[in-house]
Amino acid sequence: MSVGSLIAGGFGTVLTPTGIFLMFVGVAVGIVFGALPGLSATMAIALFLPVTYAMASSDAMTLLMALFIGAISGGLISAILLRIPGTPSSVATCFDGHPLVAKGQAAKALGVGVVFSFLGTIFSTVLLMFLAPQIAKVAINFGPYEFFSIAVFSLTMIATLSSGNMVKGITAGVLGFMFSTIGTDAIESTQRFTFGSTNLKSGFDMLAVMVGLFAVGEIIAAAETSHHKNEEVVTQPSMKGIKGFGFTMKEFTSQLWNALRSGLIGMGIGILPGIGGGTSNMLAYTVAKNSDKHPEEFGKGRIDGVVASETANNATIGGAMVPLLTLGIPGDTTTAMLLGALTLHNLNPGPLLFETQASVVYGIFAAMLISSVIMLFMEFFGLRVFVKLLSIPKYILLPCIFVLCVIGAYNLKNNMSQVIACIMFGVIGFAFKKFEIPSTPFILGFILGPLAEQNYRRGLMRTNGSFVPFLTSPISAVFLGIALFVILLAATKPLRQKRKAQKQAS
Amino acid sequence: MSTKKFSFQRYRDMILGIFLLALGIFYTVFAQQIKTRPKLTPSYAGARVFPTLLGILLIILSVCMIFQSIRKMKTMQVSDSKKMSKVDLFSILLTFAAMVLYIIILPYLGFIISTIIFLFGQITILAPKEKRNYLLFAIVAVVFTIIAFIAFRIGLSQLLPRGPIEALIGY
Numbered sequence: 001m002s003v004g005s006l007i008a009g010g011f012g013t014v015l016t017p018t019g020i021f022l023m024f025v026g027v028a029v030g031i032v033f034g035a036l037p038g039l040s041a042t043m044a045i046a047l048f049l050p051v052t053y054a055m056a057s058s059d060a061m062t063l064l065m066a067l068f069i070g071a072i073s074g075g076l077i078s079a080i081l082l083r084i085p086g087t088p089s090s091v092a093t094c095f096d097g098h099p100l101v102a103k104g105q106a107a108k109a110l111g112v113g114v115v116f117s118f119l120g121t122i123f124s125t126v127l128l129m130f131l132a133p134q135i136a137k138v139a140i141n142f143g144p145y146e147f148f149s150i151a152v153f154s155l156t157m158i159a160t161l162s163s164g165n166m167v168k169g170i171t172a173g174v175l176g177f178m179f180s181t182i183g184t185d186a187i188e189s190t191q192r193f194t195f196g197s198t199n200l201k202s203g204f205d206m207l208a209v210m211v212g213l214f215a216v217g218e219i220i221a222a223a224e225t226s227h228h229k230n231e232e233v234v235t236q237p238s239m240k241g242i243k244g245f246g247f248t249m250k251e252f253t254s255q256l257w258n259a260l261r262s263g264l265i266g267m268g269i270g271i272l273p274g275i276g277g278g279t280s281n282m283l284a285y286t287v288a289k290n291s292d293k294h295p296e297e298f299g300k301g302r303i304d305g306v307v308a309s310e311t312a313n314n315a316t317i318g319g320a321m322v323p324l325l326t327l328g329i330p331g332d333t334t335t336a337m338l339l340g341a342l343t344l345h346n347l348n349p350g351p352l353l354f355e356t357q358a359s360v361v362y363g364i365f366a367a368m369l370i371s372s373v374i375m376l377f378m379e380f381f382g383l384r385v386f387v388k389l390l391s392i393p394k395y396i397l398l399p400c401i402f403v404l405c406v407i408g409a410y411n412l413k414n415n416m417s418q419v420i421a422c423i424m425f426g427v428i429g430f431a432f433k434k435f436e437i438p439s440t441p442f443i444l445g446f447i448l449g450p451l452a453e454q455n456y457r458r459g460l461m462r463t464n465g466s467f468v469p470f471l472t473s474p475i476s477a478v479f480l481g482i483a484l485f486v487i488l489l490a491a492t493k494p495l496r497q498k499r500k501a502q503k504q505a506s
Numbered sequence: 507m508s509t510k511k512f513s514f515q516r517y518r519d520m521i522l523g524i525f526l527l528a529l530g531i532f533y534t535v536f537a538q539q540i541k542t543r544p545k546l547t548p549s550y551a552g553a554r555v556f557p558t559l560l561g562i563l564l565i566i567l568s569v570c571m572i573f574q575s576i577r578k579m580k581t582m583q584v585s586d587s588k589k590m591s592k593v594d595l596f597s598i599l600l601t602f603a604a605m606v607l608y609i610i611i612l613p614y615l616g617f618i619i620s621t622i623i624f625l626f627g628q629i630t631i632l633a634p635k636e637k638r639n640y641l642l643f644a645i646v647a648v649v650f651t652i653i654a655f656i657a658f659r660i661g662l663s664q665l666l667p668r669g670p671i672e673a674l675i676g677y
Contacts, residue, residue, distance in 0.1 A: 223601035395632035457551040
């Protein structure tokens with residue numbers, strides 16, 4: 001089938017009455033989750049997974065992609081109006097977004113944010129549609145050596161880059177890996193760390209672990225401060241006398257280069273494992289600031305700052321989908337959730353997906369494009385409603401979310417076992433917060449660990465115990481080489497800083 | 507003057523390191539007791555390889571963490587903002603207790619009764635004292651439970667824990 005007919009087929013899959021309805025719901029709920037500080041895209045997808053259990057796989061993915069796009073964009077509403085980023089992806093949006101509000105240009109700030117969120121998503125989705133099938137074509141020849149090395153590479157990137165403290169980052173990854181070894185070994189089918197319990201035989205369910213760690217853990221953490229008095233003042237932006245999206249054509253064209261650069265940064269960061277939207281918006285903002293003629297004006301209400309941050313964070317979505325769809329490797333927690341959703345619907349992401357389930361893949365692409373159009377209009381014209389929702393108190397919202405977590409976990413096996421696991425991981429998630437251990441490496445260690453282990457052992461069995469083919473396969477060697485380089489770079493960082501400090505002192 | 511909270515911040519990474527060291531030793535020891543099948547799978551690709559490696563890695567990391575914490579302890583200043591008040595700790599424990607109680611009663615009382623009780627209790631625990639509006643909380647608890655039940659049990663025909671009310675209405 002030609003690419004054209006595949007794309008047309010994708011739109012056909014999604015543009016059904018059900019599909020359109022699901023995208024509207026998904027984008028709306030996503031925006032709310034993005035806008036409410038403390039709720040994230042990961043949580044939105046976690047909570048909606050149980051809703052998709054009974055759906056067709058294409059409908060399920062349509063809904064989840066709409067949620068993803070809505071949630072990443074929705075963060076800009078609270079970032080601009082409250083100066084609190086709704087998600088880590090919108091931290092840099094606050095810097096110039098809120099000063100614009102203070103100058104009485106709330107509508108302009110929101111308009112710019114929404115439009116460039118939209119452009120960022122479209123840009124990265126189109127790139128994804130061209131890149132992903134090519135990568136899948138190469139990846140289809142990957143064997144155990146390549147998959148082992150890519151898993152190791154992803155794990156090192158995540159463990160060393162996702163937190164300030166490398167020891168804690170790697171520890172989190174190792175702990176996640178350790179949890180994944182509990183249960184029946186896939187190669188030798190012997191019991192590992194089950195201690196005679198039948199419940200542990202099948203191991204921990206990926207979704208129970210993630211819902212526990214990210215949703216339940218957040219709720220327990222929020223309990224700590226929920227009874228504190230903090231009245232947030234929400235600015236109701238005035239929309240009177242605003243034409244179009246609140247900014248002029250000239251302002252729009254002046255931002256195109258900035259947007260393109262930020263879009264590429266977002267896309268690139270998205271493809272690399274371990275550094276998601278939380279980093280890309282900051283990086284794009286910094287680059288925009290440093291390459292400007294008047295960097296001192298940043299932070300005082302320049303639309304350039306909003307454009308850089310919002311284009312980059314939404315472009316990260318398309319980037320993050322590349323390794324997920326082509327290799328089955330999630331780079332952050334949100335795509336890890338999507339991986340869980342895909343496997344739940346018996347779709348195994350990886351190069352084969354493009355051959356066996358091309359309609360689902362192109363359906364995902366189409367859903368991303370249409371959802372971003374829906375997001376553009378819904379976010380701009382429905383803004384007042386979303387702002388109203390920001391005033392729902394957390395003490396009512398969080399218990400309701402917990403009930404949804406319980407329903408989701410219960411439905412995994414239709415008994416209480418996963419609900420109990422979910423709460424246990426909630427406690428672990430809370431402890432992680434208190435001890436400042438990053439949870440992203442944990443979850444990716446849990447998911448990528450088995451991939452690394454099984455491919456390593458399969459590879460060694462194939463070579464009768466020789467490790468050499470792992471190093472002579474070019475792709476495998478490159479990934480292992482980068483992994484080693486990243487570790488050395490991170491490990492010698494304190495040394496290099498010391499030397500630099502000594503140089504400056506003398 | 508040292509309070510209990512003060513010492514938690516100071517010894518936090520030390521406590522964590524010691525705990526992880528114990529976990530690493532425990533895990534490595536139990537990894538040696540995994541039954542392998544050397545005839546089926548050669549030992550270099552056996553089920554013990556990764557657990558043993560991971561256990562040793564965790565032991566090394568925890569030792570690093572303990573050393574880091576000793577070095578940091580000498581210079582560390584604990585800021586007041588990081589201290590946890592007793593009210594906060596109490597609210598966390600109550601929240602956790604409510605969650606545990608909820609999943610204990612779920613299989614016996616069913617989704618509808620348990621969820622209404624849980625929501626009412628949990629919202630009351632989390633709400634600031636001056637904002638406690640019990641009538642509103644009760645309405646939220648009942649309405650949310652009914653909507654969730656209709657959406658998941660009837661709309662999406664998924665199973666939910668059954669109890670007397672579910673038996674009565676035939677779901």
